[in-house]
Amino acid sequence: MQRQEIVERVKKVVAQVLKINDQISDNSNFIFDLGADSMQSLLLVAAFQEEFGIDMEEDQALQVQTVSDAVDFIAAIINR
Amino acid sequence: MPHPNRAKKRDFDSIFYPQSIAVVGANKVTGTVPHDILVNILKSDFQGIVYPVSPREKSIGGLKAFKYVSDISDPIDLAVIVFPSSVVHMALEQCGQKGVKSAVIISAGFKEVGGEGIMRENQLREIADKYGISFIGPNCLGVINTDPRVKLDASFARKMPQEGTIGFLSQSGALCTAVLDYAQAKHIGFSKFVSFGNKADITEIDLLNYLRDDPKTRVILIYLEEISDGRALLQTAQEIISKTGKPILAIKSGRTAEGASAAASHTGSLVGSDEVIDAAFRQVGIIRCWDIEEMFNKAIAMAYQPLPHGNRIAIVTNAGGPGVLTTDATIKEGLRLAAFSETTTDILGKSLPKTANIKNPVDVIGDARADRYHIAVSQVLNDPQVDGVFVILTPQSMTDIEAIAREICSVAGQSEKPLYTSFMGENDVAQGISILQRNQIPHYILPESMPKAFNAAFRFHKQSKAKIVDHGDSCESPHAANARAILDEAVRAGRHILLEDEATPLLALYGLPVLKNGVASSAEEAAVLAKKIGFPVAMKILSTDIVHKFDVKGVHLDIRDEERALQSYHALLTEVSRLRPDAEIKGVLVSPMIPKGEEVILGVKRDPAFGPVIMFGLGGIFVELFRDVQIRVAPVNLDMATEMIHQIQSAGILTGSRGRIPRDIESIAHCLTAMSRMAIECPQIKELDINPLIVGIEKQSSHIADAKIML
Structure with missing residues (x-):
C-alpha cells in the first residue's frame, strides 16, 4: 500500500473517531x-x-x- | 533529582497571586481532574481572569476556550497544566514561548513511575530553565490561596478551606484532601495550601522560604516523604524560626531502618536515617509530629494563641476526675501546676461556692454555669504566677455549654496568655466546641492533649529565642589536606576500612587523643614493641573482618612482661582463627594500657540527606541495650557537644551524680568538635567509630582505646 493512501485513510479514521472537522495535519498530536x-x-x-x-x-x-x-506504525505492520 | 542549587528567580506572586490563569488541557467531563480544577477556580471566586485551554472545546463553563495557550492574546501569569504526562512538555514549551511566568503541573506519570517518567520530568526541568518558568509539581493536587485579594483554588480538592493563618505544604496530594476534610470539620483555616508533588522545580525549601515572608502565615506545617537536601532544609528552617518566630511542624513519613542492620560500625548501627531526622529536626526547632491529629493539636495552639512564656499551668474544671487526669498529664509533660497568688485565692474563695476547690486545679463544681467559669478563668488568667490556662467542661443537666463557650472566648480574647479547652463528650458539647473553634480557641477532645500542645508551644518559644548557632571559624584545619591525601590514597587502593593502626595517625592530625601503638606480625615483634611502649600493654587482633574483637577473644589486656606478650600473641591468633576461621588477620596491635575511666562512644555517619552526623553515647550496656545516644548534624561546636553529653539519659555517670567522681567532660566535648571538623573536611569518611574513648577524671585525661574509619 502506498504511504499516501495510508495517510489519507488514517486522517479519515481520526476525523471519524474524534469527530473533528478541522484540518488534520501530519504532525497533529492526538492529545495535544x-x-x-x-x-x-x-x-x-x-x-x-x-x-x-x-x-x-x-x-x-x-x-x-x-x-x-x-x-x-501501520505501514510497518502492513509491509512486514 | 531536584536541583536545589539552581539559581532561578522565583516569581511566587504569579503562583499565589496570579491575575490571569490558563487551565491547559481543560475539558467538559465532570468528575475528571481537568474539568474539576477549572470548576474549583471558578467556584472559589477567583479575583483574576481564567482562560480554559482545550484542543477540542470552543467553550467550557461559559468561558471561551482556546486551542492553544499561544492563542490567548492577554498575558498569562500562571498555567495550570492538566494534560496527560506524554504531552505536558509540549504544553510547557508553549507556555514558555507565550511568556507564562509560572506553572502548576498537576499531571502524574513522571518520576514516581520510574523509567520514561524520569526522562519526562527531566525534560520539563530543561524547558522550564530555558524559559525561566518556575513550576510546582508534577504529580500534585494543586495550590490554594485563601487570601481574599485573590481567592485561588487551583486544585482538585473537594472544597476550598476557610481563611486562616496556617500554611500547609505536602508532598502527598492524597493526604491533602484528607487534611482539608479534617480541618474543615474543626473550623481550621489555612493561609496557603500547597501540594508540591515530585518537587521537580520548586522544592519544599523554596516554599518554606516563601511562607517565611508571607504575612498571612503564622504557623507552617509540612508533610515530607523524601528529604533531598537535608542541610538546606535545616538552614532554612533555622532562619525561619529564629528570624520570624514562625513554628514549623513536620511529619516525615517512611520510617526505615535502612542501612542500620548491616552496618559495619557501632555508629552505623545506632544511627538510622530516622534517628538522624529526629535529631536534625530537634536541633533547629522543627517540631516533628507522628500523625495528622498531633500536628493539628499543636498547630492550633500556636496559630490561635500567644506562645507561652512560662510553664506554670492553671486548670479550671467542673469535674474532679478530668481535673486530676489533666494534672497528671501536665506534670508528665514537665510542666508545673501554678501556685496561685493570695489575691487569686481570696477572690476565688469569696466568689465560688464553699464546696469548690479554690486551689489548682480549680474545681468550679458540676453545677457551674457561665458566670462561675467567667470568674474562675479570668481570675487565674490574670494571676502573674500563671503562664497558661486549661479549661475543662463536662456536660451536666444544668451546664449552659454554649454560654460557657462564649464566656471563655470573651475572657481569652482579653488576655495575652494562652488558654486551651477541652469540652468532654460528643453530641451535647458539639455546639459549644463549634463556638470555641470558630473563635480560634484551641479545643481538644481529650484533656490530656492540652499539656502536650502547651509543652510543644512552650519549648518552641524557648528555642525560637535562642540565637542561631555560631559554628566557629570556617578556616580549614592545618592538616586537612594531608588527611584527605591519605584517605584519597586508601580509596584509590580500594580500601573500605581503616583499622586502629591506620586510623590513629589520621585522628592525631585533628588533635584527638590517640595512643602510640604499633603492629606486630610475630610474637617476637610483639614482645619488642611492648617493651618499647612500656608495660603494661594491651594487645588486640587487627582484622577488617572482625567488628567486635571481644566476641572472638581478640583482646588481651594488662600484659605486664615480655613472656606474657609472647604468649598473648600466640593465644590471640589461635583463638581468633578458631572462632573466625574466615577472617583475614592483619596482625596484632600493641598499645599502652590506659588508666581506668568511663567508656564512651563517639561516632560519625554520613547521612545521604543531612551529610555528616555526630553521635555520642556512654559505652557498654548503655549504648548496646538502651541506645542511649545523642545525635547532631555537623558542624558541632563546643556548646553543642557539651549539650550532647549532658542530654544522654545516663549523663549522671559522667557528671558525678550520687557520689560518683565527675569525669573530664570538656575533653569529650573537644573530641566531638574535632571529629565533627574531620567529618566535614574529609568527605571520604563514611563512618567513624571511636569506641571506646576512656574518660578520666583529670583535665586532658581522655584516651582513644580503639577507632576505625569506614570509607
Missing part, C-alpha cells in the same frame, strides 16, 4: 492538538485495526502520538 482522551485513544487503535485489517499491539500502539507516527 486533537484533544483525544484515554478512551478515544483506545477507540482510535481499534478503528485503525479495523480499517487496515491488521493486529496492533495495544501498549505499543498507545505510545503513538501523532498522525505521521501512526502512519509509520
Whole structure:
C-alpha cells in the first residue's frame, strides 16, 4: 500500500473517531492538538485495526502520538 | 533529582497571586481532574481572569476556550497544566514561548513511575530553565490561596478551606484532601495550601522560604516523604524560626531502618536515617509530629494563641476526675501546676461556692454555669504566677455549654496568655466546641492533649529565642589536606576500612587523643614493641573482618612482661582463627594500657540527606541495650557537644551524680568538635567509630582505646 493512501485513510479514521472537522495535519498530536482522551485513544487503535485489517499491539500502539507516527506504525505492520 | 542549587528567580506572586490563569488541557467531563480544577477556580471566586485551554472545546463553563495557550492574546501569569504526562512538555514549551511566568503541573506519570517518567520530568526541568518558568509539581493536587485579594483554588480538592493563618505544604496530594476534610470539620483555616508533588522545580525549601515572608502565615506545617537536601532544609528552617518566630511542624513519613542492620560500625548501627531526622529536626526547632491529629493539636495552639512564656499551668474544671487526669498529664509533660497568688485565692474563695476547690486545679463544681467559669478563668488568667490556662467542661443537666463557650472566648480574647479547652463528650458539647473553634480557641477532645500542645508551644518559644548557632571559624584545619591525601590514597587502593593502626595517625592530625601503638606480625615483634611502649600493654587482633574483637577473644589486656606478650600473641591468633576461621588477620596491635575511666562512644555517619552526623553515647550496656545516644548534624561546636553529653539519659555517670567522681567532660566535648571538623573536611569518611574513648577524671585525661574509619 502506498504511504499516501495510508495517510489519507488514517486522517479519515481520526476525523471519524474524534469527530473533528478541522484540518488534520501530519504532525497533529492526538492529545495535544486533537484533544483525544484515554478512551478515544483506545477507540482510535481499534478503528485503525479495523480499517487496515491488521493486529496492533495495544501498549505499543498507545505510545503513538501523532498522525505521521501512526502512519509509520501501520505501514510497518502492513509491509512486514 | 531536584536541583536545589539552581539559581532561578522565583516569581511566587504569579503562583499565589496570579491575575490571569490558563487551565491547559481543560475539558467538559465532570468528575475528571481537568474539568474539576477549572470548576474549583471558578467556584472559589477567583479575583483574576481564567482562560480554559482545550484542543477540542470552543467553550467550557461559559468561558471561551482556546486551542492553544499561544492563542490567548492577554498575558498569562500562571498555567495550570492538566494534560496527560506524554504531552505536558509540549504544553510547557508553549507556555514558555507565550511568556507564562509560572506553572502548576498537576499531571502524574513522571518520576514516581520510574523509567520514561524520569526522562519526562527531566525534560520539563530543561524547558522550564530555558524559559525561566518556575513550576510546582508534577504529580500534585494543586495550590490554594485563601487570601481574599485573590481567592485561588487551583486544585482538585473537594472544597476550598476557610481563611486562616496556617500554611500547609505536602508532598502527598492524597493526604491533602484528607487534611482539608479534617480541618474543615474543626473550623481550621489555612493561609496557603500547597501540594508540591515530585518537587521537580520548586522544592519544599523554596516554599518554606516563601511562607517565611508571607504575612498571612503564622504557623507552617509540612508533610515530607523524601528529604533531598537535608542541610538546606535545616538552614532554612533555622532562619525561619529564629528570624520570624514562625513554628514549623513536620511529619516525615517512611520510617526505615535502612542501612542500620548491616552496618559495619557501632555508629552505623545506632544511627538510622530516622534517628538522624529526629535529631536534625530537634536541633533547629522543627517540631516533628507522628500523625495528622498531633500536628493539628499543636498547630492550633500556636496559630490561635500567644506562645507561652512560662510553664506554670492553671486548670479550671467542673469535674474532679478530668481535673486530676489533666494534672497528671501536665506534670508528665514537665510542666508545673501554678501556685496561685493570695489575691487569686481570696477572690476565688469569696466568689465560688464553699464546696469548690479554690486551689489548682480549680474545681468550679458540676453545677457551674457561665458566670462561675467567667470568674474562675479570668481570675487565674490574670494571676502573674500563671503562664497558661486549661479549661475543662463536662456536660451536666444544668451546664449552659454554649454560654460557657462564649464566656471563655470573651475572657481569652482579653488576655495575652494562652488558654486551651477541652469540652468532654460528643453530641451535647458539639455546639459549644463549634463556638470555641470558630473563635480560634484551641479545643481538644481529650484533656490530656492540652499539656502536650502547651509543652510543644512552650519549648518552641524557648528555642525560637535562642540565637542561631555560631559554628566557629570556617578556616580549614592545618592538616586537612594531608588527611584527605591519605584517605584519597586508601580509596584509590580500594580500601573500605581503616583499622586502629591506620586510623590513629589520621585522628592525631585533628588533635584527638590517640595512643602510640604499633603492629606486630610475630610474637617476637610483639614482645619488642611492648617493651618499647612500656608495660603494661594491651594487645588486640587487627582484622577488617572482625567488628567486635571481644566476641572472638581478640583482646588481651594488662600484659605486664615480655613472656606474657609472647604468649598473648600466640593465644590471640589461635583463638581468633578458631572462632573466625574466615577472617583475614592483619596482625596484632600493641598499645599502652590506659588508666581506668568511663567508656564512651563517639561516632560519625554520613547521612545521604543531612551529610555528616555526630553521635555520642556512654559505652557498654548503655549504648548496646538502651541506645542511649545523642545525635547532631555537623558542624558541632563546643556548646553543642557539651549539650550532647549532658542530654544522654545516663549523663549522671559522667557528671558525678550520687557520689560518683565527675569525669573530664570538656575533653569529650573537644573530641566531638574535632571529629565533627574531620567529618566535614574529609568527605571520604563514611563512618567513624571511636569506641571506646576512656574518660578520666583529670583535665586532658581522655584516651582513644580503639577507632576505625569506614570509607
